[in-house]
Amino acid sequence: MISTEPMPAATRLGGEMADIDVTGLVKRYGDVVAVDGLTFAVQKGEVFGMLGPNGAGKTTTLEIIEGLRTPDAGTVTVLGTDVLAHPGTVKERIGVQLQATALPPFTKVREAVQLFAALYQRSRPVEEVIEEFNLGEKADAYTDKLSGGQMQRLSIALALINDPDLVFLDEPTTGLDPQARLNIWSVIEGIKGRGKTVVLTTHYMEEAERLCDRVAVIERGRIVALDTPRRLISQYAPGTTVEFANVPGLDVESLRKVPGVERVVADGRVSITTRKPEIVLHALLDPSAPWVPSGGADGDAGGEGEGVIRDLMVRHGTLEDVFLRLTGRSLRE
Amino acid sequence: MSDLAVSLRQVRAEQRGFWRNRVAALFGFGFPIMFLLIFGTIFKGQSTCVDGTFSARGQCVGGAEVPYNNFFVPAMAAWGVLTTCFSNLTISVVNRRDNGLLKRLRGTPLPSAAFVAGILGSALISAVIVVALTAVVGHLLYQAPWPAHPLPALVTVLLAGVVFCVIGLAITAVIPNADAAPAVVNFTSLPILFISGFFFNFNNAVFGDIAKVFPIYWFKESMLTAFGAKPSSGGWNGEDLLVLLIWGVLGLAVTLRFFRWESRRV
Numbered sequence: 344m345i346s347t348e349p350m351p352a353a354t355r356l357g358g359e360m361a362d363i364d365v366t367g368l369v370k371r372y373g374d375v376v377a378v379d380g381l382t383f384a385v386q387k388g389e390v391f392g393m394l395g396p397n398g399a400g401k402t403t404t405l406e407i408i409e410g411l412r413t414p415d416a417g418t419v420t421v422l423g424t425d426v427l428a429h430p431g432t433v434k435e436r437i438g439v440q441l442q443a444t445a446l447p448p449f450t451k452v453r454e455a456v457q458l459f460a461a462l463y464q465r466s467r468p469v470e471e472v473i474e475e476f477n478l479g480e481k482a483d484a485y486t487d488k489l490s491g492g493q494m495q496r497l498s499i500a501l502a503l504i505n506d507p508d509l510v511f512l513d514e515p516t517t518g519l520d521p522q523a524r525l526n527i528w529s530v531i532e533g534i535k536g537r538g539k540t541v542v543l544t545t546h547y548m549e550e551a552e553r554l555c556d557r558v559a560v561i562e563r564g565r566i567v568a569l570d571t572p573r574r575l576i577s578q579y580a581p582g583t584t585v586e587f588a589n590v591p592g593l594d595v596e597s598l599r600k601v602p603g604v605e606r607v608v609a610d611g612r613v614s615i616t617t618r619k620p621e622i623v624l625h626a627l628l629d630p631s632a633p634w635v636p637s638g639g640a641d642g643d644a645g646g647e648g649e650g651v652i653r654d655l656m657v658r659h660g661t662l663e664d665v666f667l668r669l670t671g672r673s674l675r676e
Numbered sequence: 677m678s679d680l681a682v683s684l685r686q687v688r689a690e691q692r693g694f695w696r697n698r699v700a701a702l703f704g705f706g707f708p709i710m711f712l713l714i715f716g717t718i719f720k721g722q723s724t725c726v727d728g729t730f731s732a733r734g735q736c737v738g739g740a741e742v743p744y745n746n747f748f749v750p751a752m753a754a755w756g757v758l759t760t761c762f763s764n765l766t767i768s769v770v771n772r773r774d775n776g777l778l779k780r781l782r783g784t785p786l787p788s789a790a791f792v793a794g795i796l797g798s799a800l801i802s803a804v805i806v807v808a809l810t811a812v813v814g815h816l817l818y819q820a821p822w823p824a825h826p827l828p829a830l831v832t833v834l835l836a837g838v839v840f841c842v843i844g845l846a847i848t849a850v851i852p853n854a855d856a857a858p859a860v861v862n863f864t865s866l867p868i869l870f871i872s873g874f875f876f877n878f879n880n881a882v883f884g885d886i887a888k889v890f891p892i893y894w895f896k897e898s899m900l901t902a903f904g905a906k907p908s909s910g911g912w913n914g915e916d917l918l919v920l921l922i923w924g925v926l927g928l929a930v931t932l933r934f935f936r937w938e939s940r941r942v
Contacts, residue, residue, distance in 0.1 A: 409783055431785055439783035445776035447689065448768075449696035461685050462784040489772070 348609070350606050355455045362387050368417035370564075377403045378414070379564035385542060390535050392555030393544040394662060400564035401544040402442060404595050405513055408542070409439050416491040422508055435464060438510040441475040442517070444494050444520060446486045452497060456504060458597035463505035492523030493586055499530060510534060512543040516550060528553060532555060542618040545558070548662035558662065562670045579668045580660025585627070588654040589613050592636030601626045612654075620657060627652060679790055686786075686794020687801045691801060696861040700764050705883035707807050708756040709813060712748065715875065716818045726906055729879040739877075740825065742905050746821060749875045751812030754836070754896050756806030758869070761799045763861045766844035769795065770857040779938045796841045803837040804830075824904025825911020830897045835917060839891060839924035846927040849934035868892045891923035 344395040361384035367453040370378040374619045378400045385391040393401045406412045408419055410430035419426045446455050456473060460466040473482050476496045481489060488640055489497065509562060515531065531554055534541055547550050551558050560575070568575055581603065595609045601627075603619035617623045626632060633649055643651045695701055724747050728739020763765075772778050781791060807829075814820035823829040851860050869875075870884040872893040887893040900906045900914035906913075 411779060411782055434783060434785045437783075439780070441776055441780055441783065443776040445772070447693060447777060448771070451688070451691040454692075456691055458685075459784065461682065462781075462786045464785070518771045 348446045352641050360612040361385060361420075362388075362422055363391075363542065364409065364418075364420040365404075366418045368404065368407060368419065369415045370400075370407060370412065376564055378407070381417070381561075381566060382564060383559060383569060385540060387540055388535075388538050389556040390531070390541040390543065392558040393542070393561055393665065394546065394548065394551045394558050395544075395561035396546055399561045401561055402513055404561075405511055405542065405544060409437065409511055410434055434507065436508055438505060438507035440498050440502040440510070440512045440515060442513040444498040446497070446640070448487075450486055451483055452478055452486055452489070455486055455497065455502065459501045459504045465506065466504050467506050472500050472504055489557040490523070491519050492526055495519060495523070495527055496530065499527070499534075503534065507539070509540045509542070510543065514544055514546070516547065524550075538545070538621070548666065552662050560662075560666060560669055566631065567669045568665070575662065576660045580664035582616050582618040584658050584660070585617065585620060585623055586612050586654075586656045586658070587617045587627075587652045590636055590651050590653075593651075594636070595606050597632075597634040601632075679787060682786065683790045683797065686799070687797035690794050694764070694798060695803060700768065704760040704764050704802055705756065705809065706738030707759060708752040708806065708810055711755075711875070712752045712810060712813055714816070715748055716745050716814065719748070720818055724748075724877050726900060727876060729877075730846060735798055738915040740905070743820075745818035746903075747815060747877070747900065747905045748875075749810060749818070749820040750823075750899040750905055752814075753807040753810040753833075753903075754892075754899045755869065755874060756810055757803040757837055758808055758831055758865060758892065760802040760806055761840040762844045762865060764797050764802075765795060765841050766847055766861050767854075768859045769845065770848050770851050770893070771854045773936060774854040774939045776938065781813070782937055799841050800834060800837045803833055807833050819908070821904060823902060825902045825908075828911035829899070829902035832895070832902050832917070835924075836891075836895045836920055838896070838919050839927065840895075842924050842927035842931060843891070845935060846930035848906055849936060851928065852890065853939065865892070872896055891920050894919040 359538050362383035363383075365384070366382050368381040369376070378453065381400075381404055393404065395401050403412065407414050408421060408426065410421075410426045410433055413427065422436055424432050426433050441527055445456060450458065453469065453473060456469045460469055460472075462609060478493065478497060478500065481493055486494070486497065490535040499512065499515065502512070512531065515529050519527065528550070531541065531543070535554075541554075543550075543554065555571060555572060558572055559566045566581065570578070589609055589612055593609070594611065595607055595613075596617070598604065598613070599607050601623060603617045603622040604615055605618065608614045615623060630651075694704075722742045722744045723736075723741050725736035725739045725741050725759070726747055728736050731737050734749075748928075768857055769778075810824060811820075815822060847860065847864065848857075851857050868887065868890050869892060871880075872887040872890070874896060894916045898920070900912045901908045902911045902914065904911070
């Protein structure tokens with residue numbers, strides 16, 4: 344595509360221009376600083392996640408990048424174009440899905456797709472998009488008769504009607520049931536598979552972990568960490584957690600002395616953090632260990648073949664742990 | 677697509693939504709027609725003194741004596757324009773502002789002007805239809821004459837339609853949320869409708885003077901003139917149209933300055 348736009352002052356990373364380049368972004372609402380000096384870049388073809396609790400400034404940031412809001416300070420370059428100077432040029436080439444799914448009233452699914460298709464210079468064939476998003480059966484239904492998941496698929500379909508290079512999804516699965524959420528996840532993976540750049544906000548860490556190449560953890564308008572989910576976890580929530588159901592009489596103190604154990608939290612479940620899971624697991628499986636309740640592993644209550652350890656689970660750290668560690672609070676607080 | 681084609685498409689979509697939304701369509705069309713049927717029947721055969729008062733001996737002083745329905749048909753037609761352009765448009769825009777549709781459209785290349793052209797064009801079509809329907813019902817049931825001056829009538833309807841649409845857009849700025857929209861719309865139009873003499877001619881200096889501040893009164897006067905219920909030269913009265921125009925400019929200024937594309941942050 345030949346661009347007649349002036350050359351932007353975008354940062355070049357690895358010789359390639361970023362799809363989004365945000366520098367020193369600030370947005371205030373009265374005394375409230377919603378976005379407090381954000382700087383980041385989103386590379387072509389990546390799924391970039393913005394993870395944070397409600398009110399962290401994710402949506403405001405997204406809407407500034409989409410050209411819907413004017414920041415108080417900072418620069419935003421999208422697909423090589425200065426958004427603040429040429430919002431119209433940018434809107435032609437991006438796809439936007441807002442948090443609240445709003446559609447024209449008294450409109451059928453096919454009509455909604457046609458209506459949005461007509462707003463762009465270049466758009467994909469309406470029927471093809473309807474089929475792709477599995478809305479064929481509902482094409483002649485009024486949009487207010489759709490289920491939450493269907494509505495969200497339509498909303499994402501409308502965001503992709505102009506075959507954009509860059510797609511923004513603002514909390515695409517909030518309020519959906521688990522089945523619909525899985526469905527939307529595979530839709531987003533499909534978008535990624537076609538090489539599009541995706542920016543998504545979420546407060547579900549499983550979502551960010553599964554879908555995102557990189558995640559910006561946002562808290563009170565600032566980025567507190569930015570990396571791949573794997574590296575965020577290995578930096579901020581390293582090690583393995585070994586969990587099992589608590590048993591009466593368990594000696595937590597002697598458990599803490601087991602080699603390799605870094606931290607033990609015991610309430611309904613016993614949760615052990617370690618970077619040497621094989622040593623810890625080996626120690627746990629020793630029936631003569633000092634932490635085992637009196638009566639031994641084969642005590643009267645246990646019966647033949649049953650040990651002290653039940654509901655054993657070995658898991659790695661998650662973005663939830665990362666968030667807790669970075670901000671001292673849970674994502675869903 | 678050209679801006680014009682995009683605007684026409686918006687008009688078509690708006691019209692489709694309007695007729696599918698039976699409550700809104702009924703609100704725009706039902707009330708004026710219903711009152712025409714009620715009052716038209718009650719006062720059939722009686723006469724009214726337009727812009728004047730009947731003296732004790734029953735003579736029309738300071739105005740023109742015409743059959744009641746010659747006056748009432750253009751008045752109800754004017755009300756129809758008001759409901760389709762002012763009431764319906766205002767409520768529908770506030771609804772869409774609150775549910776996020778206006779913001780969603782801002783995320784597309786649709787120019788603001790094309791969006792406004794869409795809702796305005798659709799409202800004007802509905803307005804012309806309601807005026808025509810009122811004239812037909814009035815003519816068939818109550819022997820009201822056809823509009824005496826069709827061109828001035830059309831110009832009045834279109835001008836007033838645009839003006840009341842723009843005032844409707846302006847007033848959305850003071851409507852906090854969708855629930856409040858019908859109340860604000862009715863509160864700002866129904867009392868003025870009454871004191872402007874849409875239903876009865878009356879003689880009260882205070883209310884009469886208050887009514888003359890607002891565009892609704894001048895619109896009614898212009899409709900009476902164009903329909904031939906008031907004597908005129910060719911159906912035109914420049915003063916009426918000028919006041920409407922001034923209100924339109926005021927509305928436009930307020931809209932450009934204060935119109936919001938999304939609901940206030942909570």
